[in-house]
Amino acid sequence: MDYTLLFVQVLNGLQLGLLLFLVASGLTLVFGILDFVNLAHGSIYMFGAFIGASLTLLLGNFLLAVVIAVPLTGVLGYGIERLLARNLYDKDHLDHVLGSFGLILVLDTAAHMIWGPAGISVPLPAWLDGQVELFAGAVIPTYRLLIIAVGLAVAGGLLWLVNYTKLGMLIRAGASNRTMVSALGIDIQTLFALVFALGAMLAGLAGMLIAPITTASIGMGGQIIITTFVVIIIGGIGSMKGAFIGAIIIGLIDTLGRSFLDQLFELFMSESAAETAAPAVSAMMIYILMAAVLAVRPQGLFPPKVR
Amino acid sequence: MGKITKIGWVTAIGMVALAVLPPFFLMTGQAFYLDLATRLVILAIAAVSLNLILGFGGMVSFGHAAFIGLGAYAVGIPAHHATWGGFDLIASYNGLLHLALAIGISALFALITGAISLRTKGVYFIMITMAFGQMAFFLFQSLDVYNGDDGLTIDVRSELPWINLDEPLQLYGLAYVSLVVAMLLTRMIVNSRFGMVLQGAKGNDERMVTLGFNTYFYRLTAYVISGAMCGYSGFLLGNFTTFISPDMMHWTRSGELMFMVILGGASTMFGPVLGSSVFILVEELFSHFTVFWHLPFGLMLIGVVLFIRGGLMGLFKGKRG
Amino acid sequence: MTPMLQVANLRKSFGGVVATDDVNLDVIKGEIHGIIGPNGAGKTTLISQLSGALKPDAGAITLAGKDITHTPAYKRARLGITRSFQITSLVMEMTVLDNIALAVQAQDGTSFRFVKPAHKISHIREKATEYLRQVGLRRRANDLTSSLSHGEHRQMEIALALASEAELMLLDEPMAGLGPEESKNLTEFLLKLKGSRTILLIEHDMDAVFALADRISVLVYGRVIATGPADEIRNNRDVRNAYLGEE
Numbered sequence: 001m002d003y004t005l006l007f008v009q010v011l012n013g014l015q016l017g018l019l020l021f022l023v024a025s026g027l028t029l030v031f032g033i034l035d036f037v038n039l040a041h042g043s044i045y046m047f048g049a050f051i052g053a054s055l056t057l058l059l060g061n062f063l064l065a066v067v068i069a070v071p072l073t074g075v076l077g078y079g080i081e082r083l084l085a086r087n088l089y090d091k092d093h094l095d096h097v098l099g100s101f102g103l104i105l106v107l108d109t110a111a112h113m114i115w116g117p118a119g120i121s122v123p124l125p126a127w128l129d130g131q132v133e134l135f136a137g138a139v140i141p142t143y144r145l146l147i148i149a150v151g152l153a154v155a156g157g158l159l160w161l162v163n164y165t166k167l168g169m170l171i172r173a174g175a176s177n178r179t180m181v182s183a184l185g186i187d188i189q190t191l192f193a194l195v196f197a198l199g200a201m202l203a204g205l206a207g208m209l210i211a212p213i214t215t216a217s218i219g220m221g222g223q224i225i226i227t228t229f230v231v232i233i234i235g236g237i238g239s240m241k242g243a244f245i246g247a248i249i250i251g252l253i254d255t256l257g258r259s260f261l262d263q264l265f266e267l268f269m270s271e272s273a274a275e276t277a278a279p280a281v282s283a284m285m286i287y288i289l290m291a292a293v294l295a296v297r298p299q300g301l302f303p304p305k306v307r
Numbered sequence: 308m309g310k311i312t313k314i315g316w317v318t319a320i321g322m323v324a325l326a327v328l329p330p331f332f333l334m335t336g337q338a339f340y341l342d343l344a345t346r347l348v349i350l351a352i353a354a355v356s357l358n359l360i361l362g363f364g365g366m367v368s369f370g371h372a373a374f375i376g377l378g379a380y381a382v383g384i385p386a387h388h389a390t391w392g393g394f395d396l397i398a399s400y401n402g403l404l405h406l407a408l409a410i411g412i413s414a415l416f417a418l419i420t421g422a423i424s425l426r427t428k429g430v431y432f433i434m435i436t437m438a439f440g441q442m443a444f445f446l447f448q449s450l451d452v453y454n455g456d457d458g459l460t461i462d463v464r465s466e467l468p469w470i471n472l473d474e475p476l477q478l479y480g481l482a483y484v485s486l487v488v489a490m491l492l493t494r495m496i497v498n499s500r501f502g503m504v505l506q507g508a509k510g511n512d513e514r515m516v517t518l519g520f521n522t523y524f525y526r527l528t529a530y531v532i533s534g535a536m537c538g539y540s541g542f543l544l545g546n547f548t549t550f551i552s553p554d555m556m557h558w559t560r561s562g563e564l565m566f567m568v569i570l571g572g573a574s575t576m577f578g579p580v581l582g583s584s585v586f587i588l589v590e591e592l593f594s595h596f597t598v599f600w601h602l603p604f605g606l607m608l609i610g611v612v613l614f615i616r617g618g619l620m621g622l623f624k625g626k627r628g
Numbered sequence: 629m630t631p632m633l634q635v636a637n638l639r640k641s642f643g644g645v646v647a648t649d650d651v652n653l654d655v656i657k658g659e660i661h662g663i664i665g666p667n668g669a670g671k672t673t674l675i676s677q678l679s680g681a682l683k684p685d686a687g688a689i690t691l692a693g694k695d696i697t698h699t700p701a702y703k704r705a706r707l708g709i710t711r712s713f714q715i716t717s718l719v720m721e722m723t724v725l726d727n728i729a730l731a732v733q734a735q736d737g738t739s740f741r742f743v744k745p746a747h748k749i750s751h752i753r754e755k756a757t758e759y760l761r762q763v764g765l766r767r768r769a770n771d772l773t774s775s776l777s778h779g780e781h782r783q784m785e786i787a788l789a790l791a792s793e794a795e796l797m798l799l800d801e802p803m804a805g806l807g808p809e810e811s812k813n814l815t816e817f818l819l820k821l822k823g824s825r826t827i828l829l830i831e832h833d834m835d836a837v838f839a840l841a842d843r844i845s846v847l848v849y850g851r852v853i854a855t856g857p858a859d860e861i862r863n864n865r866d867v868r869n870a871y872l873g874e875e
Contacts, residue, residue, distance in 0.1 A: 037430055038564075087613055093430050094367050098569055099612040101562045105605025113599055167497065226558060228442045229434040237430060276452065283449040287442035291423045298426045316810030498745040501731055503722075507730050510719035515716075517679060517736040518792055525739075 004137040009259050010252065015144050018151025022206035023224055024243040026199030032238035033170060033195050036085055037093050039100040041203055042225030043107035044080075047105050048073045048204025050111055050217035053120040062125055066138070066208050068203050077200020089192075108218055119217035122155040128208065147179045147209050154242055162240040167195075175257020227254075232287050234293050236300030245301065250286050257282035313623045316400030318577040321584070322487070322491055329479055347587040348482040349543045354567040354579035356487045356536035358510070361565065362574030363497050364529045367433050370420070370440025371564050374413045376556035378541020380447065381409035383459040383551045391463050402465030402472070406542055413538025414531050415445070416597045421530035427522055445579050447553040460550025465546050472546045482543050489536055494576055496532065505529050532572025570611055581619050632657040632826050633678070633796055638687035640673060645671040646686065647849035655796070660818070660827045660853070662841030662858070664834070670850040671830045672714055680704045691796070705734070710794035712785040714801040714830075720774040724765060724847040727773055727784060729793035756791065763787040763817070779810050786814070796826045803833045808861045815839055826838040838862065847849065 022175035031072035052074050055135045080103065088099050128143045146222035170191075205217070206224075214220065231250050235242025261282045293301065334338035353375055360366040382405045388398030397408065420439040423434055458565050461511075464472040472478045492609060496502050508515045508522040515522050545551050554560070563586065569580025589607065592601035617624065634697045640648040645669040663671055676682040678689060680701030685759045689697045695826045696704055719727050729746065733739050733753045747753065760766045763783040768776060773784070782802060802818075815836045818827070822840070828841035832839045837844065838858055845855040846867050854867050861867055 030428070038431065062491035083352040084609065091612075093433060094569070095368065095612050097367070097433055098562075098566060099609055101559075101566065102608030104607040104611065105601040105608065109599050109602040109605065113602075141619055201421050222557075222559065226438060231440050233431060233434050233438065237434075275449075279451070280446055287438055287445075290435070290438060291420075294426060294431075299431070302542075321768050383675065416683060496742050498747070499743060500741045500749065502742075503726065503730055503733065504745045505737050507719045507727075510721050511717060513681070513713075514717045514788075515699045515730070516681075517705060517711055518731050518732075518788070519702050520734055520739065521700075521702045528652045528740075550629075 001196075006256075007134075007138050007189070008140060009255055011140055011148070012143065013252035013255035014248065015147050015196065015251070016255055017248040018148060018155065019187070019206050019210055020224075020227060020231050020251055021155055021244050021247035022151060022202050024208075024228045024235070024247050025155075025240060027228055028232050028238055028240060028243045029195055029202075029233070030199045031200065032231075032240075034085070034089065034192050036089060037100065038085070038199075039097055039098040039222075039225060040080070040103040040107060041100075041199070041228070042221030042223070043104050043294065044073060044077060044200045044221070045109075045207040045224055046111060046218065046221035047204040047218060048207030049075055049211040050120065050207075051204070052208030053211050054115070054123045055217040056122050057120070057296075061130070063211070065306070066205070069208055070205050072203040073204025073207075074197040074251055076204070077197040078193055080200070080232040081196035085196060086192070104221070106213050109125035115216070117218065119215035120211075121214040121215040124212050137155075143212060148211065150205075154205070158202075158240055162271050167191075173218070227286065234290055234300055235303060238304040239300070239302040242300055242302035249289070251291060254286055257285045261285075310354055314577070314620060315574065315625050317581070317620070320582060321577055325486075325566070325580075325584075326483060328454050329483075330476060331475070333476055335378075335556055338475065341479060343587065343591060345475070345479045345482055345547055346544075347581065347584055348479070348486050349540050349547060350564070350567065350587065351484070351580045351583040352486050352489050352543070353564055354571070354583045355486070355493055356533045356540065358579040359496065359536070359574055360424060360533045360567045361531050361568055362578070363493075363502065363509065364505050366425070366526060366531075367436075367565070369433050369437035369558065369561050369565060370443075371436075371442040371533075371537055372558070373416065373443035373556045374537035375541035375544060375564075376443060376447065376551070376553065377413050377416055378409035378538035378543075379545030379548075379551040380453070380459075380541075381412055381538070381553055382465055383404055383461050384453060385452070386463055387453065387459055387462050388463075400463050400466045400528070400625035402467035405465045409538045409542035410535045411500065413541070414535040417531045417534025419501035421527050421534070425526050425530065437558050437561065440556060441558055444556040444558070446526055447556065456553060457555035458550060458554070461545060461549040463549065464549065465541050471521075476542075476561075478547060482547075485539070485543065487498070489539075490576055490580070496529075501528070566608060566611075568618075570615075572618030575618075577621040578618055580618040585619065627628050631655055632689075632692055634690040635678070636687065636688045637688070638674070638677060639676060639685045640801075641685060644772065646850050648677065650687070651847070651850070651852055653852060654853070655826060655828055657739070657826050657845075659785055659842040660822055660840050662837040662844040663828065663830045663847055664832075664837055664844060665847035666691060668849075669847040671847055672800055673850075674847065675711055675800050675828070675830060677751055678707060678798055683720055686850060696724050698806075705792065705794070708793075708795040709798065710789050710792040710796070711798040712789050712800055716778070716781040716785060718773050718781060718784055720772075722773055723770050724760065724773055724776065724784060725753065725756055725769040728759050728787050728791050731788050732756045734760075735791070735793050759791045762790065764813075778805050779807070782806055782810075782814070784804055786817070790821075792824075796828070798828045799832075800830050802829075803831060803836055805833075812838060828863045 023045055028036060030038055048069065052069040056062045057068050059065050084099060084103060088096050099264055123142055128146060130142050131139050132142050132145060133139050227250065231246040232243055232247065235246030242304050262274050262278035265278050329341045329344035357368065357371045358367055358612050385399050386403060387398050388394040424439065426437045427435060453459050470477050470481055479589045504515065504520050508525060510520055567582040567586045568579045570585060571580065572578030590604065593604055633655040635651055635653040638648050638651040651674060665671055677684045680699060688695060691707055691709065696707065698832045729752050736752060756768060757766060760769055763786050765780060765783050765787065768780060786802060789799065802833065803814060811833055818840055829841060841858050843856060844858050844861040845852050846861065848867065854861060854864050
């Protein structure tokens with residue numbers, strides 16, 4: 001086994017995991033506090049990528065673009081909460097799912113109308129575009145290190161928010177319980193809108209960060225949302241800690257599976273069989289993991305206490 | 308009893324229209340509308356199957372398109388091998404074999420994924436069924452033998468006794484009769500003692516368990532029946548389009564299927580048929596006017612969720628409850 | 629006489645709160661065993677553990693000599709335990725008769741049938757109608773359950789407990805929310821059942837409990853502080869202090 005390659009792939013897995021966490025944390029926040037299932041969360045991620053991309057091309061500065069684009073996705077989230085989500089809180093989860101499914105069609109088509117059918121690639125500033133050699137042979141793109149750093153910083157901030165603030169207390173209490181929230185003297189409508197906006201900003205940030213690697217494209221939201229679901233199912237819906245651990249696990253397993261499973265399979269089957277089986281199994285691996293976790297713990301690894 | 312209700316009339320008129328109009332279109336040289344009707348009727352079978360668990364069993368399955376895909380690949384894979392060689396065990400154009408595979412594999416997939424998914428409730432169930440559906444999607448996407456993402460073209464349709472699926476009208480006839488059978492089967496199951504338990508568990512699981520019902524087992528049984536029925540619709544769809552790809556299983560397809568059921572009216576017999584009819588026709592209409600037809604379509608979807616309780620069939624309901 | 633139901637050192641806590649604190653309890657075949665105690669004493673939690681809806685943290689539950697501590701709820705129902713609910717638990721979107729028919733069907737063991745319409749299985753419908761007649765709801769048979777009054781829902785709870793033909797009925801405050809007249813009728817009804825069924829009766833209505841129960845256990849803060857014949861409990865000083873005195 002090539003340990004340098006393994007190390008590089010672990011870092012890649014970590015980077016994917018942290019991006020997943022950014023998306024999953026918003027989803028789990030919104031569900032934990034608002035009891036709202038937002039399928040369109042992935043579309044907000046996509047919008048983040050497009051807005052970031054446009055601003056980068058406009059301003060010629062990626063970082064400045066991100067700084068401006070994050071609040072813009074927050075505004076988008078705020079708008080969605082005001083116009084749609086708010087009217088669905090009193091309905092059941094089936095209605096949430098269908099309503100936000102409709103929203104996906106609207107947002108994806110809107111993106112298509114604004115930015116066209118092709119994706120937009122995002123140029124990086126020179127100092128981020130290079131590579132770093134961490135040790136002999138282990139060459140990592142500088143930008144991936146940046147994603148890891150940003151991801152860890154945001155994760156730290158969110159875990160602090162959840163564990164040491166009043167908002168966090170509401171989340172941990174499973175504060176879809178509205179009477180309790182209002183008993184604490186909090187304006188629920190504002191709180192809900194702000195939480196929704198925060199979730200949108202997190203998803204948008206993830207989209208902006210990934211765009212320089214994959215380009216901003218219409219289909220990206222639909223792709224990430226399912227993986228995000230797997231993350232929060234494994235972690236326990238509504239749990240920030242669960243979202244973090246679930247995201248890292250999924251990020252690592254998915255990345256390592258895709259790069260090493262064929263070698264693993266070749267140990268006990270023919271090369272051609274391994275070449276067929278490995279992609280198939282690695283495509284299903286995170287779902288098999290999810291099934292295994294659920295078989296033991298139907299509510300995920302860290303189920304929220306009160307529901 | 309005796310007197311036909313409004314819903315009864317709507318059902319009768321709808322089913323007669325579906326029986327009469329498409330052949331009429333064909334005779335008047337508008338073959339396109341027969342194609343449209345065939346797709347509509349096949350998807351209606353899938354919607355009816357979903358309604359069995361969603362409407363009557365309260366199981367919000369968001370991965371039902373996977374069964375359509377499995378059913379379609381049960382036609383495509385044996386036919387592919389029959390044409391190009393390999394996998395002698397199943398390489399065949401025999402429609403009965405395809406049918407057995409479509410139903411058998413869908414039922415098995417439903418049994419395995421259902422056994423795990425049904426341990427959970429509510430949002431978890433929605434997300435897990437969605438994830439398992441995506442699992443099937445990614446599996447077929449990764450299978451280069453069957454062209455992965457690009458999909459398979461079926462060169463020879465399933466060969467069945469008495470019926471020639473290459474004849475559009477015969478294919479439509481089979482699909483229509485299948486839809487009627489699926490509806491009657493669903494009605495039979497729903498009204499049976501099994502169906503009473505299923506609906507009881509939807510309404511109040513705690514009470515049903517207290518009465519001594521292992522509700523998990525009843526739900527799982529319904530899930531498997533529904534999956535098999537949906538797999539059958541995939542068998543028809545594969546033979547209709549003669550082109551199958553993982554895209555048939557994508558979660559957005561499952562979402563559309565779910566929307567058809569809700570739009571028409573869940574837990575009614577004709578609702579899913581009405582829903583898929585309206586869905587397909589509106590889709591067709593919108594896509595004529597603009598490439599951006601998904602936008603008004605999405606808005607319509609949101610509107611239905613916000614304003615139409617009980618779906619379109621709810622509009623025909625008398626006062627009750 | 630060996631007790632029909634034996635509860636040994638049953639324990640259940642939620643977070644830091646101990647809801648069932650080493651409860652020991654015997655229910656003898658044929659008796660009506662009352663359980664009284666102030667609100668929050670853990671009465672419903674106890675019933676939920678006996679019916680299998682909740683898993684105890686420790687202790688054992690034995691039914692007719694058989695350990696059922698880890699038996700799932702639906703199997704306990706088949707072994708002859710049924711419960712009623714303090715907060716009415718019915719299938720609201722079905723008719724009254726359908727609700728009861730489901731209970732009969734469960735006893736009949738023919739629920740895994742797919743062909744014949746349930747409405748045409750006459751022996752089940754007739755039996756269910758008979759139970760409705762017994763509780764006085766026959767004329768409501770074909771109404772939607774959600775359209776019934778609270779009192780009628782309580783009657784349905786009793787009809788369901790009867791229809792499940794369980795030897796042991798766990799009744800969780802069957803009189804809850806009933807008017808004096810309705811309570812009296814229900815008391816008389818349960819009195820008629822006495823001897824033919826074993827009943828564990830949780831109730832706040834003291835008149836009803838003392839009229840019905842052979843023996844009474846007093847549950848306070850999750851502990852059984854006294855068990856004995858009804859008269860003895862009425863005169864027990866601890867009980868008066870802890871509970872009855874507050875009335």
